Amino acid sequence: MEDRRVAVVVEDDDDIRGLMVALLGQSGFEVIATSNGTDGVTAAQEFDPVLITVDLGLPDIDGYEVTRRVRRFTDAYVVMLTARGEEIDTLMGLDAGADDYVTKPFRPREMRARIEAMLRRPRSGRISGQDSAAPPVSPQGTTPAPAPSANHGQVPAMAPSATPATPAPGVPVVPAAAGGPTSGPVPVPGTETGLRLDLDGLELFPDLHHVETEGREIPLTPTEFLLLETLMRSGRVVRSKTELSRIIRGDEPDHGSYVSAADERTVEVHLGNLRRKLGDSPKSPRWVQTVRGVGYRMAGSPQLVG
Structure with a gap:
């Protein structure tokens, strides 16, 4: 069974949530979309995503708290989305554990480029202390391959991958769109075991x-x-x-x-x-x-x- 890339979208705005689902699906992700922070944290625990996008203003807990909670058990890439553009908001998001902070409205092409750049960074797949049991494979049948790896600067990086779980009741799963990335990870010199x-x-x-x-x-x-x-x-x-x-x-x-x-x-x-x-x-x-x-x-x- 090939690995699949999974993304969790935590967004209460229907239009933005739909846009992110479409954008990430076109990029080869299987997308789990949630409309509040509590469900978003639960989805992140269950599906072990490689990417999480979090809206700052959510109806239950805010995006800062969502980010802090998911950082306790995953090293997934976290992108915070918000209409607030003040520097203090950006710094608070990064301090909570976000990898990037994007203000609305955003250009879909730029968002895709920023996400693909993040995916080229090293990722272990789990934070210490997270449950090591692998989740069951989703029966959807779609299998988008992980993005190709690249070496930027002087730091070798391996392409990330993730294995999704069977969807929980009430949590929609959007299969990746056809035509996504097809090439597998390429070994990078200098990352031999034991180095x-x-x-x-x-x-x-x-x-x-x-x-x-x-x-x-x-x-x-x-x-x-x-x-x-x-x-x-x-x-x-x-x-x-x-x-x-x-x-x-x-x-x-x-x-x-x-x-x-x-x-x-x-x-x-x-x-x-x-x-x-x-x-x-x-x-x-x-x-x-x-x-x-x-x-x-x-x-x-x-x-x-x-």
Whole structure:
């Protein structure tokens, strides 16, 4: 049985929900659509999606709380959708664990491009502590293949995949549209089993999407993992916020594409979350250093083992 990509859409607006279902279906996803936050969290637990889109204004719990709850058990890519465009709203969304924040109205083509860029980042498939039992395969019979993988910047990434479960009563499942991606994942050099980057008690396993500090597992979002791996592979070389912004969205670091102040602020928020999870102080960093006015680098040169 081939793997299938599953997306959960949490949106109370009928028109936007229908648009997201159609857009993601055309991109090769099997879509589970819900109209409130509670059902959205339940669907994310049951179907183990690779992607979750969350509306900020929901009738029961808001999108921030939905994101915080799903982050307890999944490392799925989370895109927050909202009509609010203030910087504080964006920062609160990212701080809750979202990977991207898109304001309405949005252009469907741009949304698809942003989602495909996210899917090229590493993903382990589960957060530590999540139930390891695999859900049963949906009987729908459609089998969209996972998106092709790509290597952006200096960070190898494997194409994600997911296995959906049998739909719960009352939760609609939309099969992926025909004509979606057909090529399977391509192995990326440098991700052999056992490979790790090691720096002063911090260990990162690229092929496993796994990070430990002195034997303690650190659950990271895909964006946090990507930033940490980029910095560890760069060692003492400083990476600017502009470069890191491009890497986050799937571009080459020297691509030349426009990076806004909000994009750079997003990098700051993600790195702040990363440092907090690692227990690393920005004033006296053990691992991630800020080079004021330039960017970020590691406090030492990580060893490549394996």
